[in-house]
Amino acid sequence: MGIKSSLDEIKRSPREIETKEENLLKYINPELKLKDVKFKILAPNKENTPILATFRSAEEKGQVMQKRKQIGKIVSNKCHMTGSQLIYLNDDLPKETRELCLAARSLTEYGYQFIWVKKGKIFARKRENDPVVRIKCMEDVKKIRQDAWVG
Incomplete structure (x- = not known):
């Protein structure tokens, strides 16, 4: 079956991430080319809305998920965002x-x-x-x- 369509869900992220997705992904994987990732805000009017990140390839998604595992907890202020809210990265599941x-x-x-x-x-x-x-x-x-x- 493999990795599902290279999708990830970034959950419970601060509203500010809407303009700072790049900071988050660069924090997790500095080698990632941001032009190969597309973001979609799932519920734009909610404060802590999930953001869907679609990667160009399953390999890029796998690299991000592996690095995320190595990093451990991701806190918004470490990604040049205000506050100290935890950010979760999850597989987008059916x-x-x-x-x-x-x-x-x-x-x-x-x-x-x-x-x-x-x-x-x-x-x-x-x-x-x-x-x-x-x-x-x-x-x-x-x-x-x-x-x-x-x-």
Whole structure:
């Protein structure tokens, strides 16, 4: 399946990012050519609106996501923006996958410490060195919950 259309969602970003997307991406990956990225503000009248960043290639998106992981938390003032609000970069997921991801995040109540999405696929892990579980459908989430009650 691969990476979905090279899309990323920049969530809960400060309103000021509307004019400073370049600062954010340059902070994450200084080698990125900004002419190869297009931005679309999803809800222009909202204060903390998601911004969709479309990359020219899946490789460029992958580089940004990898560097983001290395950086850790991204705070607006580190990207030459006012305030100190956290900025989140997430894969842009289809509705069904987004809903499944939300359900998978509830597994923290069942002892799972790590739940993440990579290349549009959802994964979970209970502890640092435990095996990774791939969550493909809602039945996987239900089975994990059920096993947690039984075990």
